[in-house]
Amino acid sequence: MLNAFEIPIPSIEVQNKIVGILDRFDALCNDLCIGLPAEINARQKQYEYYRDQLLAFKKND
Numbered sequence: 001m002l003n004a005f006e007i008p009i010p011s012i013e014v015q016n017k018i019v020g021i022l023d024r025f026d027a028l029c030n031d032l033c034i035g036l037p038a039e040i041n042a043r044q045k046q047y048e049y050y051r052d053q054l055l056a057f058k059k060n061d
Helices: 012-030 035-055
Strands: none
Touching: 012 035
16 A cells, blocks of 8 residues: 555755754754853854944044
């Protein structure tokens, strides 16, 4: 009965691409040791950048 159905299988390249995307997604969502500290670090850098841009004044010599 199952032989009557044709199930398409993506190429190995497409399968590997899907696996890579899902692995990164899993690491960011479920591994608090990697995902959360990386997000905190990115937000800290973003804060420092905008703080420096906002508080950078031209010097008059």
